[in-house]
Amino acid sequence: MSGDGRRRDGRVVALCGGIGGAKLALGLARVVPADRLTMLVNTGDDFQHLGLHVSPDIDTVTYTLAGRANAETGWGRDGESWRFMAAVRALGGPDWFALGDTDLATKAVRTQRLAEGARLTTVTGEIARALGVGCTILPASDDRIATVLDTDEGRLAFQQYFVARRWQPRVAALAFEGAATARPAPEALAALTDPALEAIVICPSNPWLSIDPMLAVPGIREALRAAAAPVVAVAPLIGGAAVKGPLAKLMGELGLAVSLQAIADHYDDFLNVLIADETDSAVTVAGPATVFAPTLMQSLDDRIALAQRVLAAARDHAAGDAR
């Protein structure tokens, strides 16, 4: 980050995937004014299903910030009904990806707008506003990016791996189809290069599955490297284990130690501060500054407290850097 002493007005950009990242997103949304918070959300999980453009992470973040998320599952909408899925099943259609009757509307409206020529950035904003989300939710790119995994069961599309096969296949390598030729969305790039940024936050999402698809878009990683604001990541590992999901399993399969150091190394070209869980305070991490704090987000208060710690760490780093 720069030490030019320029006054910042507290703008924050946070990169995140779905469920885990959305928890911190909610915390950030409670402590950062809506007009100063931008969520950059993974679209590598997006796919066409039953004719619809499904953007699982954008929807999870949108529903979460709208206060409409299903609290039990972490994905989908609250008060959901499932008559569509039952009817699909009765027709012998694919029922491995759950789409609730009201969640389906989000997918259908998105599909319609994209078919009309609207950009994913535009549609994402329209849906978020319609649901009452105050902050800005953006994809890193309007172009299609598809996470695919080379596994012991062959090459699998992300949802085949994650939902249909419940991340049980062994992963040898990942790729982000379309990313190399994708253009960063102007809004995403503008948010990351805003001179008024106070912090860029990497939420505790899976670095390989949820953050990398965004970093793979030309210009995004470069923007993080060049950022004037501190880049602060919350480690998605506690006590050497993933809080949820395939992270630890995946790291092992990729030949990595399941460690805070591996997370720090993965982000080492742009990371200033790593926030790790307080129970890991005996661990030494080379590279970024390390701050230990409670990172397990069970309650809303946990989310808010972690968001405050993240922003405080960014301010501390900026102050130290400017010293």
Added chain:
Amino acid sequence: MSGDGRRRDGRVVALCGGIGGAKLALGLARVVPADRLTMLVNTGDDFQHLGLHVSPDIDTVTYTLAGRANAETGWGRDGESWRFMAAVRALGGPDWFALGDTDLATKAVRTQRLAEGARLTTVTGEIARALGVGCTILPASDDRIATVLDTDEGRLAFQQYFVARRWQPRVAALAFEGAATARPAPEALAALTDPALEAIVICPSNPWLSIDPMLAVPGIREALRAAAAPVVAVAPLIGGAAVKGPLAKLMGELGLAVSLQAIADHYDDFLNVLIADETDSAVTVAGPATVFAPTLMQSLDDRIALAQRVLAAARDHAAGDAR
């Protein structure tokens, strides 16, 4: 029809559109064994909406024959719920075309199968079988055909005219986009040219909006002209008025008399028998043989009785013809 005296095993093909035609389809399904009845259904109303391939007439016929139609509306499924539509509306999405939560499953499964490369004929059969329909439901073509209308409000896609604008614009001309280059589906052509056919029935659907899109597919009209079996049409006019929908208004706008004769003339290159309502028995129609019978189908018994009269008329005509 031919007078070769070949033994027929009672196979029947009926052409129809949506609601009005589906009433006679249900009657036919009660009097013709399922393995001998083929419904050829209009796809000129098909369109892409909210990402989905909507085939309104195929679905109306399918639900009707499955005993799953909404008895009140004539379209859509029984016991339907509308949470999807409410959610679309809340998102500011298009709500002018009603899609129920379970009806939506039919559309979504069709879209998925078509995206997988399946033909509309195949998918239509899969959905009909899954819903318990015994007879065969076919499109005239697997290729896309789109009814468009030149009106005093400009060129309108069918659903814009029919649903969004409730058929109020004045129609100057109709066209069936894609029809000229469409290929007839092999199954449709095989059904129409089956030497074992006993009758080809034109249901009391709108000749211009519901039957013509099928006749516009190269090979279909020719098959009717060359058919060995009698072609019997049920007139969709009673007392010079349409039972329902835009037929009379449309005929007037097209410069036609709203008369049985205009219906007979419209089909005159292949029609053998016109079934007109008994209340019109004073009317003389030049061209086809005319049979007067109750054609207003209010009850299931009405449908069955009309189906029986249609088949009897075909048999009478064949017998006379063979005499």
